[in-house]
Amino acid sequence: MSIVKLLLSSSRGLSLVMKIIARLGPSMKKHKYQLIAAQLGSLIDSGKYPPGSKLPAHRELAKELQSTAVTVSKAYQLLAELGKIESFVGRGSYVGNTSLNSVIQAQEDDTVLNFSILQPCLQQNIQALQQQFTQQFSALDNPQLFGYSENTGLLEHRRAGAKWCAQYGLEVANADQLILTNGAQNALASIIALYSKEGDYIALEAQTYPGILAICKYMGRKVLPIAMDEQGMLPQALMQQCKICKPRMVIVVPSQQNPTAATMGHARREALAKVIAEQDVWLVEDEIYAFLNTVKMPAISNFVAEKSFYISSLSKAISPGMRCGYLRVPESQYSTLVDYIRATLWLPSPFMFEVASAMIDSGNAFRWAEQQKMIAAQRQRLVTQYLSDYRLQRQRSSYSCWLHLPVNCQAEGFCATAKKQRLLLSSASYFSSSGQAANAVRLSVMAIAEEDDFVCGLQQLSKLLSSYAAQD
Structure with missing residues (x-):
């Protein structure tokens, strides 16, 4: 009807x-x-x-x-x-639906198999994290940690952040261009608030992270969807929209994009940087999944350093509870952003960054990130085993897969049926920046702690999908 x-x-x-x-x-x-x-x-x-x-x-x-x-x-x-x-x-x-609660369905019921949350497999490193926190908090003898610091954090914390970003493709001249934030979401919100105004266009991938859509919604920014392919945002499509709508900024997730897992190759990154250089637009590069790449890729920001903001964090590699974001900014914009963050946040918790810096400087953070990548690769092999009859968009070690549904199986109804079977999924409608959602769902492969439970969930999904195929 x-x-x-x-x-x-x-x-x-x-x-x-x-x-x-x-x-x-x-x-x-x-x-x-x-x-x-x-x-x-x-x-x-x-x-x-x-x-x-x-x-x-x-x-x-x-x-x-x-x-x-x-x-x-x-x-x-x-x-x-x-x-x-x-x-x-x-x-x-x-x-519309940009509610983060709808797509990130956190729950405490152990009998529910949650394919909706994109996070590390926490059970694998929880003990090591506890030991790291205990060790660091028992040795807090630096008086600076208990008071106010210059800029947005201590120099040694920013140096550790620069080391983290450099490991995954960013050329950081020095830590003085790095700002500490309360995670990547805080960095995104700060940039959008400071460098655009209500009614401005923000260029986004056609399928994108709901957190970005939520920020644009609540700040009154207009979303400008840019066409994608298997490598992510198309440079020519961005160029065309820049000429027509003149967006204030373009936000891109070049590696293991959420939700499609699209990953840009070297040539695509250079081509996108060329568009940014030629147009009156800022680049916001969200690289929180760069640690999952099988080959180290250069940040797009390397090619347009004075027109780009680069964001990374530890939430996907280590733990969402570690609200440690690293924001590399153009040298000309450093003081402006520092002043804004101090006015709205004052400073992120030095205690959390003390722990994060110890993890990075000791090499533990990189080892734990590599461990998560290996787990993701194993989970993707299991996805292949049980869901290979269906069209899947993913990478070898991505945290998610974008599952295209059969023609007679609509995403919203499929998610509702799956939920009745205690399977939580995220429908494509939550990720659409154009209002025209694909008939697909995003499956997180990491949130379910035990591999046996994960396999059980895949078996149930396969059976549910087969029931639709039988009706065709």
Whole structure:
């Protein structure tokens, strides 16, 4: 049933909306757009139309409701302000969902197999982490750790961060260009807040990390989706959109991209850097998965150092609980960003960075990151064993795989059915920056601690997928 028919036939919903409008006061009754928005919002909230569903064109809905396109436009605008829908120039309006809680389904029930969270396999190094924390906290004898520090952190902590970033492809001239943040998300939010304003376009991969979508939503930035292939963002597509829409910045995940695991080769990175150099746009390079690459790749930022911000952290390699982010900035922007972070955060916890620096300087951080990469590779081999009949996008050691579903198997329904079988998945709708989600799901291969449980989950998924194939 179409949204239009549902809107016209839902007498119970219409009655509820009329009561809501009545409570708003007599002066509000004449505003038809509020009635339309409330009824559409009710359909969205009830789940009748899941994230990614396309709404009718303004004129189409206006004709059915015997209203005007202007009234429907105002209703859609109200829904967009409430965060229920997203509108895209030339493509229409879609039911939106940028809730991180929806895609990152944390749970404490051991009987649930969680394929939704992208994190390290924590059980493998939890004991070593406990020992590292105990050792460092029992030896906190540096008075600077207990007071305020210059910039955003101690010099030795920034030097350790530079060492971490250099290991995975960044050419860091010196630690004075590195800023400490409360993880990668804090770095992203700071850059977007400081270098763009409400209403500006932010260029993103067509399928992207929900955390970026959430920041853009709450800060009032417009999302500009850029086409991708198996290596990620297409330079020519970015060039075209830069000329048309003039985005303030482009945010890219070049390695093991979330959710598609797309990874840029050397030539692609250089080509993208060339576009950045030629256009009036900042590059934000999120390389938190670079440690998973089987071959060390140069950071795109190496080619456009004065127009790029490079982000790394320990959350994916070591632990999400370590909110240690490293932000390399253009030399000309260092003091501006330091001032902004001091004004909004003051400084990240020196205690956490003391532990992180000890891990890096001792080599433990690199060994643990390599261990996680090996576990990911083994998990991907198991995915091949059980799901090879289906189209999968992934890398040899990626934390996730992008599973394309059979034609008769829709992502939202598949996730709902899987959840009833105690399998948590993430639908493609949560990752779409265009409003046109692929018919796919993202599978995290690392969050399930025990390999036997992981295999059990794959077997259940294979059986569920086969049931759809049998119906075809």
